[in-house]
Amino acid sequence: MDPLLSFVRGQMLEVAIAVFCFGVLWRLVGVTLLRHVRSLSPARYGRVRAVVEGSFVAGTRSWPHKAFIRRTGYGEALGYGYHLALFIVILLFAPHITFLKSLIGLSWPALPSSLINIIAVLTLALLIAVLVRRISKPVTRMLSNFDDYFSWLLVTATVVTGLMATAHLGAPYHQLLAWHILSVDALLIWFPFGKLMHAFYIFPSRVINGYTLARKGGAA
């Protein structure tokens, strides 16, 4: 077996998963252990209703508000679009399911590879559009830092190497596969340190925002 392939899906993958798990846990616990301020003001319609209404925001925030869509629609379509496409590729591609089964022992039906390939190309196109938007818009250009570009690079590298591996493009398959898994390892290692952590923050953050507004009876 190719020594690089053996390394990246053996020891390096184990290290990457360990860094991922420990890092994510550390960062979540680090935030959770900070000071908590108890709200003493009575909720307008009771705490239970505020929790229920707040929880809905976890989902509803993904749907653009009518009042905002004219200005935010394009950015939202790009952002949610590439996330959706990426999840389909990660979770519904047969080799990925096989890999995940080896990790967690569960499997599920896959989409046809030809369809996955189309979605992966779409993912890549959307990722490029996201980068163009980030660089071309003064607001996002000003907000962006190393984390934004490096995280984008790792995600894109994973998609590109995956596409190359399935297309057997440019190098022997085992080498392409090694690069693909290497990029996944790098992604897992970087995950807890950068903005990729938003995958874990997004729902608690949305629910808390929703709850905060719902307990006042305000807009959410």
Add this chain to the structure above:
Amino acid sequence: MNTTDVAVARGPTPAAHAKPDSVRDAMGSFAREFGALAALRLESCIHCGMCAEVCHFYIATDDPRYTPVWKVEPFKQAYKRESGPFAPFFRWFALKRKITPEELEEWQHLLYDSCNLCGRCSLMCPMGIDVAGLVKEAREGMFEAGLAPYELYQRAQSQYQTGTPDPDATPCIEQLRAIGAEHGVNIPLDHDHAELMLCVSGIDIERYPKQIVALSQVMDHLGVSWTFRSEALLAENYPYLAGARRWEADIVTRLAMEAEACGAHTVIVPECGHGYAALRWEGAELYGKPLPFKVLDIAEYLAEQLRDDKLRLTRADGATATFHDPCELGRKGGVMEAPRELLSAMGIELKELENNRGFTFCCGGGGGVMFIERANALRYRAMEAKLREVDATGADQLVTTCAGCRYSFDDARAHFNWDKSPYSLLELVAQHLEHKGEAGA
């Protein structure tokens, strides 16, 4: 505990320039006292820039500096350096540098002059970050660093020390008495026992005395036992706007103690958005225990009385109005339907603004911006969209329920030569009170 003494001893000076020590202390204190909620908000930002697209300051100028989440950038850096889960990592590898006094001074403009704390951005953020909440917390850091704008600092300090925000004005209590005498209305003051304790807005005392008259007329019409308390007269809380947390707590504590002293079961906040927010949504937290009384905005209270058939109003069928939802009352406070119920009961046809209720644009003056003179030019630009929306409704009149918003619109009227005058909902209600023997339509 006498919070007054502590605050005077530790309160910052309204310095025009931050000093390195005070900046260090402020950022350190800000970072150390960071709560889990604020940390989650800062950790979550993905730099998507969506918040800019809904902020009237950015929409009006296209200046990326007015991106809401950018306004807390130094504090985000401080959090990551000082108290985030990877703080040592960021310090050892110098990945997050220290904020300089000069940077913090530059941010004064972003945190105060170009943010109304209106919270529209908090509705948009795909990550669910309450950006306006972060700006408010950052203002507290700025205040500690001596970087609150002078006008806001002065009003906060004067209200905290004397009960009257304008240090050059006649004390509010004397002005209130004079309004009562001039207009011949009942001004119950410092009654030992009352069901309701009422506050007034300092802006109303200074600029809209008919609001006080209307308040008195409506309360007397309802026949309830009510009083003002001279030690807790104002609903406003300028320290809330300046970022002076301890002074804010002191003012809320005075209100709570006075309400307890007269046995009021309800404290009614007049038309004042941030005053309502400070007492209704932060009051118990600042007081340190649940408030032993209800807090109602005047429109909420009147709508309750309307539903109970205690408030009876005459109708003005054929009249039209548009309604401006004050941000602190509507989007951030949940008082959105009560004003509409009252307008409907008066037979006034409501022509809604394009962006209404929770999605309303700020009047431009909120968050204390109205009082920062150097912010005037920017404020006028930011509020133009709002004025266009009002004009587009074609309504006869513009009604609102916040003295600050009313002042802001009045100021715009003078500045733009605008042909609309903002009306107070309470004054409209007072004009439509149904007197004995008078039948409603």
